[in-house]
Amino acid sequence: ELKVEQNPLFLSMQEGKNYTIYCNYSTTSDRLYWYRQDPGKSLESLFVLLSNGAVKQEGRLMASLDTKARLSTLHITAAVHDLSATYFCAVAYTGTASKLTFGTGTRLQVTL
Amino acid sequence: DTAVSQTPKYLVTQMGNDKSIKCEQNLGHDTMYWYKQDSKKFLKIMFSYNNKELIINETVPNRFSPKSPDKAHLNLHINSLELGDSAVYFCASSPNQGTEAFFGQGTRLTVV
Numbered sequence: 001e002l003k004v005e006q007n008p009l010f011l012s013m014q015e016g017k018n019y020t021i022y023c024n025y026s027t028t029s030d031r032l033y034w035y036r037q038d039p040g041k042s043l044e045s046l047f048v049l050l051s052n053g054a055v056k057q058e059g060r061l062m063a064s065l066d067t068k069a070r071l072s073t074l075h076i077t078a079a080v081h082d083l084s085a086t087y088f089c090a091v092a093y094t095g096t097a098s099k100l101t102f103g104t105g106t107r108l109q110v111t112l
Numbered sequence: 113d114t115a116v117s118q119t120p121k122y123l124v125t126q127m128g129n130d131k132s133i134k135c136e137q138n139l140g141h142d143t144m145y146w147y148k149q150d151s152k153k154f155l156k157i158m159f160s161y162n163n164k165e166l167i168i169n170e171t172v173p174n175r176f177s178p179k180s181p182d183k184a185h186l187n188l189h190i191n192s193l194e195l196g197d198s199a200v201y202f203c204a205s206s207p208n209q210g211t212e213a214f215f216g217q218g219t220r221l222t223v224v
Contacts, residue, residue, distance in 0.1 A: 033212055039151075042202065043215040086153055090213075098210025099145070099168055102155040 002027045002093045013079050014111055021106045023072040023089035031071045031092040033100065034063050036085045043088065047074075048079035079110045113141050118203045118216035125193055128223055133188045133219045136205030143167075143209050144186040146178060149200040149218070158201075161186055162209055195224045 003026040013019050023032070035049040048063035049072060060083065062075045072089055076093040081102050086107045090100040118135040121140040127132050138145065145168075146158040160168035164180045175191045186203060 031210065036166070042217045043155075043204075045214065048212050087163055088155065090209035093203065098208075099157050099160050100206075100213050101149075105153045105155075107153070 002091060002101045004089060004090060004091050004101050004103040006106050008035045008106060009104060010107045012111060015080055018078065019076050020107050021074040021087055023074070023103050025070050027093055029091045029093055030067055032065050033090045034074055036051060037088065038085050047053045062063045081110045081111060084108055084110045116203060116214050116216040118219055120219060121217060122220050124222045124224065127193055127195060129193050130189070130191045131193060135186045135216055137184055137205040139205055139214060141205040141207050142183060144180065144183070145184065145204045145213065147202040147204060149202060151199070160200045160209065167209065171180050179193055181217055195223050197221060198223045
């Protein structure tokens with residue numbers, strides 16, 4: 001069974017600081033997604049990573065994928081308060097009944 | 113135009129009642145899902161349908177019965193509601209199985 005673990009589960013950081021969220025998964029997969037969820041809201045797709053070594057950047061967020069290490073990272077550069085949200089990675093198991101298995105989520109709080 | 117829409121947004125009901133949640137997507141996707149998000153924000157897949165056919169049923173109690181009248185709709189009917197069913201239920205769709213999923217706004221179900 002595919003397991004997806006994120007760490008940290010909770011992250012409080014000051015504005016202007018950098019930090020990385022890690023997503024480890026247990027089974028071979030070449031598709032990984034990052035989502036953002038604001039409190040009481042739906043999930044918004046941030047990044048789609050489809051191959052080993054893929055790197056995507058949008059504003060202060062950068063995501064990467066290492067399929068050999070079964071690891072994805074979401075790097076935050078010079079955090080701002082607007083980035084406060086819960087971030088999920090989701091991994092697609094490449095099988096006959098593919099589905100997205102979500103990580104535990106990382107709640108990010110950016111303080112002034 | 114809302115891509116994935118589900119109704120109602122909020123649902124408060126008594127134990128033992130039967131309730132339904134409706135979901136529609138206008139993205140032309142083949143695959144639709146129901147996810148459950150518990151109080152700790154953990155997201156777990158319940159069902160997946162591909163072109164109206166049930167693909168995944170993740171050991172969900174028989175009280176939960178999905179129905180897909182066509183590939184743009186996936187409804188969820190819940191019988192004999194229990195306190196433990198309280199959660200946020202998200203409908204999602206994706207072009208194919210295991211590809212990027214787009215989520216509805218969620219239905220917050222509270223069983224009292």
